[in-house]
Amino acid sequence: xxxxxxxxxxxxxxxxxxxxxxxxxxxxxxxxxxxxxxxxxxxxxxxxxxxxxxxxxxxxxxxxxxxxxxxxxxxxxxxxxxxxxxxxxxxxxxxxxxxxxxxxxxxxxxxxxxxxxxxxxxxxxxxxxxxxxxxxxxxxxxxxxxxxxxxxxxxxxxxxxxxxxxxxxxxxxxxxxxxxxxxxxxxxxxxxxxxxxxxxxxxxxxxxxxxxxxxxxxxxxxxxxxxxxxxxxxxxxxxxxxxxxxxxxxxxxxxxxxxxxxxxxxxxxxxxxxxxxxxxxxxxxxxxxxxxxxxxxxxxxxxxxxxxxxxxxxxxxxxxxxxxxxxxxxxxxxxxxxxxxxxxxxxxxxxxxxxxxxxxxxxxxxxxxxxxxxxxxxxxxxxxxxxxxxxxxxxxxxxxxxxxxxxxxxxxxxxxxxxxxxxxxxxxxxxxxxxxxxxxxxxxxxxxxxxxxxxxxxxxxxxxxxxxxxxxxxxxxxxxxxxxxxxxxxxxxxxxxxxxxxxxxxxxxxxxx
Numbered sequence: 262x263x264x265x266x267x268x269x270x271x272x273x274x275x276x277x278x279x280x281x282x283x284x285x286x287x288x289x290x291x292x293x294x295x296x297x298x299x300x301x302x303x304x305x306x307x308x309x310x311x312x313x314x315x316x317x318x319x320x321x322x323x324x325x326x327x328x329x330x331x332x333x334x335x336x337x338x339x340x341x342x343x344x345x346x347x348x349x350x351x352x353x354x355x356x357x358x359x360x361x362x363x364x365x366x367x368x369x370x371x372x373x374x375x376x377x378x379x380x381x382x383x384x385x386x387x388x389x390x391x392x393x394x395x396x397x398x399x400x401x402x403x404x405x406x407x408x409x410x411x412x413x414x415x416x417x418x419x420x421x422x423x424x425x426x427x428x429x430x431x432x433x434x435x436x437x438x439x440x441x442x443x444x445x446x447x448x449x450x451x452x453x454x455x456x457x458x459x460x461x462x463x464x465x466x467x468x469x470x471x472x473x474x475x476x477x478x479x480x481x482x483x484x485x486x487x488x489x490x491x492x493x494x495x496x497x498x499x500x501x502x503x504x505x506x507x508x509x510x511x512x513x514x515x516x517x518x519x520x521x522x523x524x525x526x527x528x529x530x531x532x533x534x535x536x537x538x539x540x541x542x543x544x545x546x547x548x549x550x551x552x553x554x555x556x557x558x559x560x561x562x563x564x565x566x567x568x569x570x571x572x573x574x575x576x577x578x579x580x581x582x583x584x585x586x587x588x589x590x591x592x593x594x595x596x597x598x599x600x601x602x603x604x605x606x607x608x609x610x611x612x613x614x615x616x617x618x619x620x621x622x623x624x625x626x627x628x629x630x631x632x633x634x635x636x637x638x639x640x641x642x643x644x645x646x647x648x649x650x651x652x653x654x655x656x657x658x659x660x661x662x663x664x665x666x667x668x669x670x671x672x673x674x675x676x677x678x679x680x681x682x683x684x685x686x687x688x689x690x691x692x693x694x695x696x697x698x699x700x701x702x703x704x705x706x707x708x709x710x711x712x713x714x715x716x717x718x719x720x721x722x723x724x725x726x727x728x729x730x731x732x733x734x735x736x737x738x739x740x741x742x743x744x745x746x747x748x749x750x751x752x753x754x755x756x757x758x759x760x761x762x763x764x765x766x767x768x769x770x771x772x773x774x
Contacts, residue, residue, distance in 0.1 A: 283411030316375020321691030340381030402614025409606030540685025562700025581729030609667020
């Protein structure tokens with residue numbers, strides 16, 4: 262029971278850490294005002310925003326090695342420092358105004374905020390993945406949901422505490438994010454471990470029995486993954502303690518133990534993933550890796566373009582729809598849309614993480630169906646973005662985008678663990694997150710080029726577009742096509758999983774015969 266409490270505390274701490282990691286998605290809340298004060302073009306503004314995305318996703322592999330080979334706490338410590346060192350100089354640049362810092366240097370500090378978010382988030386996900394056995398979709402749903410809620414959390418505080426003050430908002434980001442990670446680090450515990458990992462672990466009472474179960478299964482002539490209990494043994498005085506230990510077993514418990522309640526037997530795909538250990542460059546030889554990598558790249562590019570540029574969408578539509586709208590009015594609307602995206606992401610991650618477990622355990626279906634739902638929602642969002650000219654209806658674009666993005670990231674960590682095993686999850690996740698580096702760069706820079714092509718430089722040096730929907734509609738044609746390809750990639754993944762499962766069942770039947 263002590264193990265169970267420690268696991269709960271650890272996941273709560275991981276969720277708190279994640280709340281500090283999603284602030285890059287609040288970029289649209291301050292980017293237009295920052296660009297105006299620093300006299301930046303839409304392309305330059307997108308370079309700064311994309312630098313944060315690159316930091317977030319490109320640092321996944323090195324941060325994954327730190328998380329897997331050293332400890333999640335060390336990764337969280339790196340993240341705490343990088344968040345503070347990234348946001349504070351950007352805050353100072355804004356306060357000092359145009360010419361105080363080059364675009365390249367601002368982009369570097371923006372990159373650091375992405376590195377800090379990645380390192381801290383890797384630690385949070387690893388803690389949730391290690392500490393909960395066959396409920397990894399549900400366990401990771403909470404830090405994933407907090408990550409999605411992060412932008413809403415900070416924009417809400419900023420909107421109430423200092424409305425319209427972009428400098429104070431940037432100061433809030435620099436201080437609050439790093440301090441939240443700092444106070445959470447002591448509570449990040451790995452309660453159990455799989456042999457071969459480098460974390461100090463709390464021992465479980467029935468480890469000898471688990472090792473004997475593994476030996477029996479290894480020597481077995483059948484490779485069928487059974488969800489039945491280990492063979493009966495003679496009762497001992499430690500039975501009650503053993504049952505308590507079983508209740509609090511971690512995700513990395515030795516295969517063969519029962520990690521589910523009697524009413525909810527373990528499913529075959531979950532147990533099979535406990536035996537898999539694919540990581541590093543070996544991933545590149547697996548078709549499953551490329552399926553997931555292509556799918557993630559296609560859909561994250563779609564989401565990141567709107568997430569990073571919803572502020573420009575708002576500005577363009579209101580400048581065309583009502584030329585009497587003040588800058589303060591437009592800035593408040595930008596904050597609202599960032600909050601809508603964040604809330605949509607929060608609910609999407611929570612529903613997808615928990616829902617993917619239900620789909621697998623209760624319906625016996627693939628988690629890819631959740632990814633397919635994300636792609637379909639993205640398609641609808643792009644259609645809305647290409648047609649809506651009334652800024653009062655733009656919430657449909659931001660809401661659907663946040664929901665689709667949340668559904669995607671709510672299920673993807675579980676897809677990665679199912680495919681390659683939990684031991685090297687952080688490194689594997691780092692390889693996966695290289696996909697958004699490519700697609701996010703392409704779509705964001707394309708949006709900036711389209712927006713700049715329709716913008717005019719004002720006497721004060723700032724650039725503005727007064728053409729409404731025409732300012733950016735062309736960019737959404739590309740993301741609409743990408744979301745269609747995402748649906749195709751999901752169908753591909755579902756069919757491949759079905760073929761692999763059927764082939765495995767045929768091989769097992771042949772061996773049993």
